Amino acid sequence: MAVERTLSIIKPDAVAKNVIGQIYSRFEAAGLNIIAARMMHLSRREAEAFYAVHRERPFFKDLVEFMISGPVMVQVLEGENAISKNRELMGATDPRKAEKGTIRADFAASIDANAVHGSDAPETAAIEIACFFPTLAIFSR
Numbered sequence: 791m792a793v794e795r796t797l798s799i800i801k802p803d804a805v806a807k808n809v810i811g812q813i814y815s816r817f818e819a820a821g822l823n824i825i826a827a828r829m830m831h832l833s834r835r836e837a838e839a840f841y842a843v844h845r846e847r848p849f850f851k852d853l854v855e856f857m858i859s860g861p862v863m864v865q866v867l868e869g870e871n872a873i874s875k876n877r878e879l880m881g882a883t884d885p886r887k888a889e890k891g892t893i894r895a896d897f898a899a900s901i902d903a904n905a906v907h908g909s910d911a912p913e914t915a916a917i918e919i920a921c922f923f924p925t926l927a928i929f930s931r
């Protein structure tokens with residue numbers, strides 16, 4: 791198994807619900823190390839750039855509005871198969887379809903406000919991590 795890094799974002803809805811710690815506990819229990827973290831309030835430009843792959847999708851405008859509606863918690867997770875492991879912990883994009891016990895099933899209200907983001911592949915993980923963290927701010931162990 792490969793040690794990977796992935797970018798995770800706790801979205802404005804979950805930050806507002808005060809469940810950062812509960813979500814962090816799930817990462818830790820799954821063997822994922824939090825090796826960088828920062829709370830930030832994304833600008834419109836940052837949110838649009840981050841979700842640029844979805845620019846043509848009908849939900850793009852609402853997604854950007856939601857992502858800038860409040861602070862987010864951004865972290866780099868590292869561990870064996872971190873990318874797929876985090877996606878498993880997150881559950882399906884639509885919380886109504888997310889498996890019981892996943893972050894989205896437990897904390898998300900809708901497909902628009904679905905609690906967390908996680909990179910979906912090694913290439914996107916590398917790009918997304920570089921969006922938020924310089925190498926010097928990442929503490930692997």
Ligand code: IDP
Binds near residue numbers: 906908
């Ligand atoms: P993911 O977050 O599970 O990887 P993506 O398909 O990459 O899902 O979509 C990015 C984000 O865009 C989702 O987390 C969700 O917030 C939003 N989104 C995706 N599909 C829809 C939709 O059909 N309606 C509204 N929002 C959507």
